[in-house]
Amino acid sequence: MPNYARRLTRPTQRESLFTRDQVKNDAGGYVFKIDPFDALDRFLILGCESGTYYTGATKMTQRAASIILE
Incomplete structure (x- = not known):
């Protein structure tokens, strides 16, 4: 039950x-x-060419670039 x-x-x-x-x-x-190194790994493996349903490729690229610059 x-x-x-x-x-x-x-x-x-x-x-x-x-x-x-x-x-x-x-x-x-x-x-x-997640920590910045895990986020960097995800970016390097998955990329951000086409974006997702909830966010576009431009926003994803900007986030990835800000993580790399940290």
């Missing part, structure tokens, strides 16, 4: 949890913050 009370009280990804490690992403959800 499912526990409906737990489903009602469990926070979704769109709700902020009570941790300081999380930041709001472009989709409106909350994700764990």
Whole structure:
């Protein structure tokens, strides 16, 4: 039998949890913050040629460049 009370009280990804490690992403959800080296790895592996559904390629390139310049 499912526990409906737990489903009602469990926070979704769109709700902020009570941790300081999380930041709001472009989709409106909350994700764990990564360090600049992990962000650089993601940029080098995935690139930012076409953007995503939630943000364009220009904004992604600007973020990646700011991480590299840090």
